[in-house]
Amino acid sequence: MGETTDSEAELQFPHANIVAARAIRGVLESSLGPLSHDTLIESRAGKTEREPGEPETRVDTVSSDGATILEELPVEHPMGPIIRRLVAPERPGTTDVEGELVPDGIATTVVLLGALLDEGERLLEMGVHPTTIEDGYSAALDCVEQTMETLSRPLESFDDPTAAAEMVARSAMTGNDVGNARETWASGAVEAARQIGMPDEETLAIRQIRSGSIDDSRLVFGTVLDRNDICDERMPHRVTDANVLVISGFKRGKANDGKTGGLQDPDFQQDGERLVIESPDEIDAFDDVFATRREEVVAGLVEAGVDVVVTRTGINDAYQELLVEHGIVGIRGVNRLKLAQLASATGATPVVDPTDVTPADLGHAGLVEQQTIDKRQGRRKRRRMVVFDECSDPASVTFLLRGVHGQLGAQAATEIRKAVAAVATAMGETTGPAGVLPGGGATELELADSLRDAALEADGREQLAVQAFADATDRFVSTLARNAGMDTLTTLTSLREATTNATNGTAPGLVFPAGEIDDVLEAGLLDPTAVRLRCYQHAVDVASLVLRVDDALDATFSEEPTQPGEAIYDEHAENHQAYLDEQDDTIWHE
Missing domain, CATH: 1.10.560.10 (GroEL-like equatorial domain)
Known part of the structure; x- marks a missing residue:
């Protein structure tokens, strides 16, 4: 050798x-x-994370x-x-x-x-x-x-491109067919992919509801607010051909100027300031200012043609009374992601200032309906949700999954997202090549x-x-x-x-x-x-x-330089060298 x-x-x-x-x-x-x-x-x-007993x-x-x-x-x-x-x-x-x-x-x-x-x-x-x-x-x-x-x-080369796209969706869910619903979900996945392309957190929402059968799951061409309901029982629970206003923003600290995310009165008292009231008449004057402003805001909504108003923060009682009076539906306290999904689905432009609303800011939904769903634990009343459906050319859609929850629901949501993404990928909605194998x-x-x-x-x-x-x-x-x-x-x-x-x-x-x-x-x-x-x-x-990678070193900081033999995998290197020493016909001996 x-x-x-x-x-x-x-x-x-x-x-x-x-x-x-x-x-x-x-x-x-x-x-x-x-x-x-x-x-x-x-x-x-770990044991350190548990309380005694x-x-x-x-x-x-x-x-x-x-x-x-x-x-x-x-x-x-x-x-x-x-x-x-x-x-x-x-x-x-x-x-x-x-x-x-x-x-x-x-x-x-x-x-x-x-x-x-x-x-x-x-x-x-x-x-x-x-x-x-x-x-x-x-x-x-x-x-x-x-x-x-x-x-x-390409999908278009098949005799039935839609059927081929559904095959792609079913294959993506292979091995994880929750509730034997793969056939039903495949058609919905194709519809969703054709409508929104490659899904993300805003364009594709998935809502899970315990009640009902998994076969009742469907694709909503719009969005579903499953944690919100109409803020006053006297408001309409079903509106067709609805113009939707989305009020975004948030309340900044302790100060509210009445233009941040909801329908509320301004807070005149801010940090370091106070109001001095010298007579009861002045209190009435302040109340008149608030009342006048509320009437002007709601009158502006009516003039713009608003049927449904959805807010990021609250809608106070006085505003609710005015909305009821004019037949406008109010929904409050919607989180940022769902508000963005609603705006994308209806085509609405989120506004911050409710005093500056124009018809161009409004979105549209063919149907807005409040539905009663799951029973609340420990309560007699059942949970409610508001469905915005039949939106024309929505940029966001929602899969409404029924009869699933918990880990099963999470797995179902994952499979649906994979199916929609697979169809969109086959359609060429990504940087990779379109087509199927x-x-x-x-x-x-x-x-x-x-x-x-x-x-x-x-x-x-x-x-x-x-x-x-x-x-x-x-x-x-x-x-x-x-x-x-x-x-x-x-x-x-x-x-x-x-x-x-x-x-x-x-x-x-x-x-x-x-x-x-x-x-x-x-x-x-x-x-x-x-x-x-x-x-x-x-x-x-x-x-x-x-x-x-033929070696790895301990990256722990030390004042002393690394010495020979301190490699993490030094033993394996020695074993390989021993192997070479025993052989005489490898490339290293030529």
């Missing part, structure tokens, strides 16, 4: 990083596919959604946060942001990442340099992008064939990396089969045979729950091209990063 150079001796085998990524893959692997399994993630409050608190998460599992998974290894951050967008932590972006394809990305790292580890043991593996994976990704471009079909592993089989052909044309040792990439895509299909209880070797062999003998226009793949090999296009298994491509891009990015 020849002598190794300094550069060869410094190469360190990134085994610990690969093991960490493989562990995360092992957790998410069972959540892949339509016959996925739920994962239980247990979290317990208080029982231990358990906060368990049960989910088969890859993004949820990855977010809740307690990972202490340094590579864990890196994988989580690169694979999925950062979440706001403990902040509960309603309508935040729900990423799709997380389980697919992590499973592909694990397969690429398994293959990369095998190549490293053969003596292939990490840079060579990275170059080979990059070349393979180029081949993947070209093949996907060839396989991708066949699911059920059919695309992966085509990619594997293209990669093996490309490997024959690759230069030098990159050929090994491209071939390894093809094997990794096969592992993805094997995982789908294994989660469904099928024999992986037999299934993969049969799929390859079916792909080879496939006629033009068909895409053999795994069709579940039947567990058969059939045409996935006929079965309605379609995935957005951009989502599938993003899975491969992220998997390659993270795999390349993990393979490049």
